[in-house]
Amino acid sequence: MTRILGSLLLVAAAGAVTTGAAPVPKGSPAATATPLGQVIPAPASAAPYGAPYRLDPGTRIGVDPTREGRRAGDQLAALLRPATGYRLPVTTHGAAGIRLRLAKGPYGAEGYRLDSGRWGVTITANEPAGLFHGVQTLRQLLPAAVERRTPQPGPWLVAGGTIKDAPRYAWRGAMLDVSRHFFGVDEVKRYVDRLALYKFNKLHLHLSDDQGWRIAIDSWPRLATYGGSTEVGGGPGGYYTKADYREIVRYAADRHLEVVPEIDMPSHTNAALASYAELNCDGVAPPLYTGTDVGFSSLCVAKDRTYDFVDDVVRELAALTPGRYLHIGGDEAHSTSHEDYVAFMDRVQPIVAKYGKTVVGWHQLTAAKPAPGALAQYWGLDGTSAAEKEQVAAAARNGTGLILSPADRLYLDMKYTKDTPLGLAWAGYVEVQRSYDWDPASYLPGAPASAVRGVEAPLWAETLSTPEQQEFMAFPRLPGAAELGWSPAATHDWDRYKVRLAAQAPRWDALGIGFYHSAQVPWPAA
Incomplete structure (x- = not known):
């Protein structure tokens, strides 16, 4: 895991996660996507690859046709709409740039998997809690300006790759x-x-x-x-x-x-x-x-x-x-x-x-x-x-x-x-x-x-x-x-953590x- 985190820091320094992204203004603070492993808490595993996903005015949020799926989608949309200014409709059918899925897998009660690429972002979990935690990770992968309650210029990039994550303690x-x-x-x-x-x-x-x-x-x-x-x-x-x-x-x-x-x-x-x-x-x-x-x-x-x-x-x-x-x-x-x-x-x-x-x-x-x-x-x-x-x-x-x-x-x-x-x-x-x-x-x-x-x-x-x-x-x-x-205990390293904390x-x-x-x-x- 320490090798993965070290690689992520090198990727961030090189700006490699922006490969294939749409052009963005030079000097923009959000011109490079946040590396997958830069979030807090550190994920169990993070494998960066490929081009980032870019939210745009046509992005839709796809969810399962269940009350839990709809709630997760509505929460994500409510978080993203003010700063992006996008409509971000929540839908149970058709193509969607962001998809939240409840499906059986090796995720446990609170774990999740996040897959991101030029095509979009998918968060998969066994339980609604896992979806929610995955959404918090997605939130941190987006520029900090997404937290503001008024429209911001973006761009809204999510680094490409896969996170597999679950908690150490209940x-x-x-x-x-x-x-x-x-x-x-x-x-x-x-x-x-x-x-x-x-x-x-x-x-x-x-x-x-x-x-x-x-x-x-x-x-x-x-x-x-x-x-x-x-x-x-x-x-x-x-x-x-x-x-x-x-x-x-x-x-x-x-x-x-x-x-x-x-x-x-x-x-x-x-x-x-x-x-x-x-x-x-x-x-x-x-x-x-x-x-x-x-x-x-x-x-x-x-x-x-x-x-x-x-x-x-x-x-x-x-x-x-x-x-x-x-x-x-x-x-x-x-x-x-x-x-x-x-x-x-x-x-x-x-x-x-x-x-x-x-x-x-x-x-x-x-x-x-x-x-x-x-x-x-x-x-x-x-x-x-x-x-x-x-x-x-x-x-x-x-x-x-x-x-x-x-x-x-x-x-x-x-x-x-x-x-x-x-x-x-x-x-x-x-x-x-x-x-x-x-x-x-x-x-x-x-x-x-x-x-x-x-x-x-x-x-x-x-x-x-x-x-x-x-x-x-x-x-x-x-x-x-x-x-x-x-x-995981293997991710605990003060010198790396303080850099993620500062971010x-x-x-x-x-x-x-x-x-x-x-x-x-x-x-x-x-």
Whole structure:
């Protein structure tokens, strides 16, 4: 694979992929087609050959006569029409310059094949998710100006050749903290759009914490109306109605992301404790909290009423969530004894199973006994104690799957350098190379590679209150997390990756993403 990528760079330098293309203006930034292997995440294989395809006013998008085929075609047309100015009709019959096909083949649930030449572009996949991911690759093969919402001059070239692609891991997630600062439905959708471009397939929503409860629960209404009424720094907070949450789930699903809701417990629960005095062991509700300390709160493990509460919340949230997973938190329970923690998890995990969901928890869940099929999300550091790492590794050897989110690699809220105006630094400074340059399969000593289900990049929001701030901290690290989750290990090479990453900058500019200009990346001249 490294030989393929090296060849692609040589092809790009020589401009060979433009052989046979229609004439284009000299000096045009889009006069050469993007090499097939230049996309992020790196494809499993990319074989360039022949002339490029050129979109023109007569281009049609051919799809299968199915609802899934039509949806994929409509999504592609909606993406391409504003910048190209072309009609791009979506059709189920006749000749088409771009064809999206669902057909049985060696592509898996999310993989695809892309074939391109003078004659056109065909994307073939087993499942709609594969078609969607193939479309994202096509999107990156087109000039960055395709992201703009007004007509651009083009030309619109797609390099000739074949890509065969499928993900390395089934879990490629990003977490958005909407509890420390609340982000509305449209703001979450904006983040979903960024994730979709890079083939993420899980959106983990951190819906509750000490500073705010963000989802309406009919049986416990004050959780949202009172517990959701503030945020870090004392702002107005907010919460999602059930209709709001369903809309987020629908929007994410249309982009082939599964929403994984998190209700953090037994700690990180001050918003719930403040909303209902009966959840406290002493029956006294604490005040709402707008600071950033952690580990001081706990549900009352000994009270049966606590489990009534958990049952109601899980039941209502499970009914809203079509996906397989429900995250129960479980980290930083410093105010809960080990014995109480184990007892709590022994009672709560079966409740999740009762409502048809699979448990996900932060890696502290392994201090108890993870339920069969449960996933532990590891967020430790390189400096985490050997004993804690071995506890997680032992659970992995016993069948618990792992999602890797090491804080000093994938926490997108960590400062890049000491001069970063946003973010925190308790896990150290996390520059772009450090975020990318590691292998999930061998990261945790003693954990079998087969236990790793994938990676997830959390974005905590103690210091972030706007989408622009989110994007500054996420970019350019978010695409690297995507590549760690999708691309074969053999393609992971920092020196080659940073060149591909730099080539994304014009696309981010076109999308209005204000990103961090790391000195480690050879960004194109302005």
